[in-house]
Amino acid sequence: MTQSLQFFHFGLMPYPSIPPPEQIESTWVTLSNSNYDPVVGHRLYNEYLDQAVLAEKLGYDGTCVNEHHQNAYGTMPDPNVMASHIVARTSKIRVGIIGNALPLHENPLRVAESVAMLDVISGGRIISGFVRGTGMEYHSMRANPATSRERFWEAHDLIIKAWTTDGPFDWQGKHFDIPYVNPWPRPFQQHPPIWLPGQGSFETIKEAAKRRYPFMMVFAPLSFTKVNYDMYRKAAADEGYEPAPEQLAFCVPTYVAETEAKAHEEAREHMMWLFHRGLKIPDYHWVPPGYMSGQSLRGMIMGKRKFGIKDHTDLSYQDLLDDQYIIVGTPQQVAEKLAYYTDELGAGIHVASSAQIGDMPNWKVVKNMTLFAEEVMPLFRPPGNQPAWERGVPVPGTPASLSPTPAPTL
Amino acid sequence: MTDPDVAVHLYEEQSTLARLVWNPRYDRKMPRRLTRVSCPALVLGAEHDRLVPNEASDRYAELLPDARLQRIPGTGHGLVIEQPELTARAILDFQGSTR
Numbered sequence: 001m002t003q004s005l006q007f008f009h010f011g012l013m014p015y016p017s018i019p020p021p022e023q024i025e026s027t028w029v030t031l032s033n034s035n036y037d038p039v040v041g042h043r044l045y046n047e048y049l050d051q052a053v054l055a056e057k058l059g060y061d062g063t064c065v066n067e068h069h070q071n072a073y074g075t076m077p078d079p080n081v082m083a084s085h086i087v088a089r090t091s092k093i094r095v096g097i098i099g100n101a102l103p104l105h106e107n108p109l110r111v112a113e114s115v116a117m118l119d120v121i122s123g124g125r126i127i128s129g130f131v132r133g134t135g136m137e138y139h140s141m142r143a144n145p146a147t148s149r150e151r152f153w154e155a156h157d158l159i160i161k162a163w164t165t166d167g168p169f170d171w172q173g174k175h176f177d178i179p180y181v182n183p184w185p186r187p188f189q190q191h192p193p194i195w196l197p198g199q200g201s202f203e204t205i206k207e208a209a210k211r212r213y214p215f216m217m218v219f220a221p222l223s224f225t226k227v228n229y230d231m232y233r234k235a236a237a238d239e240g241y242e243p244a245p246e247q248l249a250f251c252v253p254t255y256v257a258e259t260e261a262k263a264h265e266e267a268r269e270h271m272m273w274l275f276h277r278g279l280k281i282p283d284y285h286w287v288p289p290g291y292m293s294g295q296s297l298r299g300m301i302m303g304k305r306k307f308g309i310k311d312h313t314d315l316s317y318q319d320l321l322d323d324q325y326i327i328v329g330t331p332q333q334v335a336e337k338l339a340y341y342t343d344e345l346g347a348g349i350h351v352a353s354s355a356q357i358g359d360m361p362n363w364k365v366v367k368n369m370t371l372f373a374e375e376v377m378p379l380f381r382p383p384g385n386q387p388a389w390e391r392g393v394p395v396p397g398t399p400a401s402l403s404p405t406p407a408p409t410l
Numbered sequence: 411m412t413d414p415d416v417a418v419h420l421y422e423e424q425s426t427l428a429r430l431v432w433n434p435r436y437d438r439k440m441p442r443r444l445t446r447v448s449c450p451a452l453v454l455g456a457e458h459d460r461l462v463p464n465e466a467s468d469r470y471a472e473l474l475p476d477a478r479l480q481r482i483p484g485t486g487h488g489l490v491i492e493q494p495e496l497t498a499r500a501i502l503d504f505q506g507s508t509r
Contacts, residue, residue: 146429289424
């Protein structure tokens with residue numbers, strides 16, 4: 001393969017033992033936590049965290065955690081707790097928190113402090129993603145969806161300034177009013193690189209491109225992801241630069257096995273759990289009023305029509321393969337698919353590479369991760385198969401990682 | 411399938427409402443305050459308010475010690491604009507009745 005890719009392990013840490021989709025309204029917001037058994041949760045958390053530690057041993061470029069509330073799709077309401085655990089049990093791998101959901105927090109300084117602590121403890125291994133949180137979380141946490149975007153950017157600006165400017169300083173914003181901003185510790189890096197995972201809203205893509213932040217689409221068909229990445233490239237061109245491949249990440253669940261038949265046999269039910277149960281979400285939970293602009297809503301409706309995008313729960317396994325939501329096959333087939341994605345999208349980071357999916361048991365995850373690391377990853381790396389952190393490749397999103405023109409000072 | 415123009419328009423209306431009342435959804439002090447109003451009151455409600463449910467005006471009338479609820483026929487949330495004459499008449503009649 002001539003393409004180069006960085007591979008970030010990313011398991012969502014779901015809680016699989018929930019009723020079938022036809023028996024529940026949603027896997028989010030209203031699914032009763034009486035379905036949660038802490039004894040099962042104890043086993044799951046520790047398996048999931050062991051998998052993140054395994055990612056370092058297998059030479060993944062990074063491992064990621066994220067924030068979701070009150071659901072069975074991903075049980076990491078505090079991603080910094082999970083990152084702390086992973087940081088303590090690893091020594092080299094990059095740890096992506098993708099991300100902290102800024103508008104859901106009363107005081108963004110708490111995020112600035114937690115992430116800076118992790119960055120100092122880990123010696124600068126943290127990637128700090130920022131997200132708005134899904135629409136569902138605006139029901140669960142009752143943050144106002146209509147002010148979420150402005151809260152997001154004000155919190156972002158406050159955190160970046162807190163990390164890069166000598167304190168104390170006075171912050172008088174529309175949403176946050178803090179007379180003494182002076183967090184101890186300061187981050188280990190100048191500031192951790194910022195990633196912006198998104199669902200494809202115009203506003204987020206434009207801002208990400210303007211600030212040269214890596215942007216990531218989650219669980220979308222290839223065609224729709226491509227449209228959004230083209231939009232990012234256009235926004236970058238408007239800013240007068242050409243984005244590096246490492247500014248675009250695709251999050252595509254991937255399963256690899258010895259034969260094609262075995263790969264499908266082993267992956268199918270777990271992929272279906274993710275799309276039919278994990279993503280069982282009514283529209284009124286997805287898109288609370290004000291969460292999107294009218295323009296973005298229109299774009300979403302028209303995009304869905306134009307590309308014939310079905311609701312997650314209407315997708316068959318064959319749809320997932322045909323529309324390229326997922327990659328399943330032998331190492332050779334998976335590598336060819338990844339090469340195709342990389343070419344089509346002009347992307348340089350594969351997130352969710354072969355991590356735990358849906359209700360996949362631990363043994364399959366370990367097998368998938370191991371086979372992927374040994375047979376697929378070397379094809380996208382220089383001879384020697386070293387991860388980015390061994391080769392001294394800059395972390396995506398840091399000014400040093402972006403070519404050809406330097407990033408503006410934040 | 412829904413007309414996108416209609417969907418976007420309705421969504422933008424809901425978004426404006428969310429900006430105002432998503433959080434807090436209600437004023438916890440309001441019921442106690444309403445019971446302290448000592449003058450007569452007219453609560454004017456819409457016939458079918460899709461933004462603020464009719465139950466809100468019902469509750470106001472219930473809590474105000476000396477209140478009367480009147481709904482203006484043929485109105486949604488914007489009753490002052492939708493039926494200006496009927497609305498003005500209701501207010502004038504009420505003021506006349508309390509002199």
